[in-house]
Amino acid sequence: MAEVLRPADQRFVSRLTARYPRLHMPTFDERFSREPRGLYKCRDALVVAPISVREVSGIVALCNKERIPVIPFGGGTGLVGGQVAPDLERPLVLSLQCLRAVRSINAARDRMTVDAGLTLQEASIAAADAGRLFPLSIASKGSSQIGGIMATNAGGVHVVRYGNARDLCKGIEAVLPDGSVVSCLDELPKDNSGYDLRNLIIGSEGTLAIITAATLKLFRPPGESATALLALNGIEAAHGLLALFMDAFPDQVSAFELINRIGFEFLVETGLRQRLPFGNSSEWLVMVDIGALQKSDVEKHVIKVAEAAEDEALIVDGILAQSEGQREELWAMRELIPSAHIRIGAVASHDISLPAEAIVPFVNSAAQRIAAIGPFRVNCFGHFGDGNLHYNVFPPAGGESREFRHCRTPIVDAIHGLVRGYGGSIAAEHGCGRLKAAELQLHGNSARLAAMRAIKDAIDPHGIMNPGAVFPLA
Ligand SMILES: Cc1cc2nc3c(=O)[nH]c(=O)nc-3n(C[C@H](O)[C@H](O)[C@H](O)COP(=O)(O)OP(=O)(O)OC[C@H]3O[C@@H](n4cnc5c(N)ncnc54)[C@H](O)[C@@H]3O)c2cc1C
Incomplete structure (x- = not known):
């Protein structure tokens, strides 16, 4: 049974700011209210832009306690309406825009760990400065962020050689709805100690967790x-x-x-x-x-x-x-x-x-x-x-x-x-978001959908994470 979610009203804002008096709260403007194709428009939301993983964790935990819906927001370039929630009353939009550090680059091991809010272009430049290539390439690279890229399992023009975001990710750090932080960064080449949470969170479109960092796989650039x-x-x-x-x-x-x-x-x-x-x-x-x-x-x-x-x-x-x-x-x-x-x-x-x-x-x-x-x-x-x-x-x-x-x-x-x-897929590289959520329920494999639902309910029992994306609103 879906729980009743509450708007991020003034009472909630007071609680939030009492805990985080210096919290960065960008204005809710065009950037957050629309998506590139103009199919979805959100009328009102509280936007917050935490400056640390600890802040992300605290904010999400409070939202979970108060039943406030959370919409993770990267560069806002997604093409299936995952980042814009028109049917929710004043959700909290959590922008990753302040988490922009390159945490480490290890050229010898062809790996780089970056914050989720770094743009794809910035990540590619950082790799190039270290003499390496991060090959994922999409036309929205100037705005789309590594967190959004991982959340949508983005593809682009180089998949034929290097694979999609999932293939290029060697670790994830993410905040779960209860505020706990799953850190699987810079994974070992061999580690079979349980379920693969990295691959569960990649492509989950903000419905399970907030991605706060990722370890990226780098390559020698072509000569x-x-x-x-x-x-x-x-x-x-x-x-x-x-x-x-x-x-x-x-x-x-x-x-x-x-x-x-x-x-x-x-x-x-x-x-x-x-x-x-x-x-x-x-x-x-x-x-x-x-x-x-x-x-x-x-x-x-x-x-x-x-x-x-x-x-x-x-x-x-x-x-x-x-x-x-x-x-x-x-x-x-x-x-x-x-x-x-x-x-x-x-x-x-x-x-x-x-x-x-x-x-x-x-x-x-x-x-x-x-x-x-x-x-x-x-x-x-x-x-x-x-x-x-x-x-x-x-x-x-x-x-x-x-x-x-x-x-x-x-x-x-x-x-x-x-x-x-023809045995194809209606959601190839952009994801399902809100655009394809209903169709997925109608035509998807029922066993797979039931397993997805069970995973969603186990990780996000109050249904605060991006309601309406991937799973339609009840
Ligand atoms: C001109 C143009 C060209 C494009 N070309 C391609 C292409 O070739 N291939 C391709 O795959 N896509 C393409 N896209 C789509 C888009 O750029 C990708 O989906 C991109 O990965 C989205 O990243 P973003 O940071 O903008 O995410 P957003 O649009 O902000 O969010 C997208 C989804 O991810 C979630 N999300 C965002 N950040 C996080 C986070 N840190 N943690 C958890 N969830 C998060 C959101 O809630 C939403 O569901 C294109 C888009 C445009 C506008």
């Missing part, structure tokens, strides 16, 4: 890299092209991103770029990134692979970045696509993953289903190398997404129905 943008001879060709690159560069393919031409057209339409990288040569393109540890004429070999791909009629055109500047520009174009989407406004967005063999049949069937619903523009793109597509549906040119709000449910039902039919 030589090459980036190419290749125009495909149809989406089917992406499989053959990936196989050619994987064979030619075993363990060195750092990214293999599928791009639809419409994504680049959106950059022009929204004024983010002036022109397309190619003419109208192909509907489908791939951005491939190769990173070799040793200098080994990577560019020459990439050209050879591209020539072989042309001989096999897999590609029709291509650009190989000739300088670091060109490389950065190609990646900037890829990374700006989500910003163009936000400017245009999607009718529906989907973050899905599919078995490799289902990608092409899915794309073909989905195009037919969407066309049957309305005259939409579709940008299907994403991390082809790991079977993760973003299937985003937009109004026709000149239209507004709000005019097509009534089409959202039929579109989502059509796409997610197809994904389930």
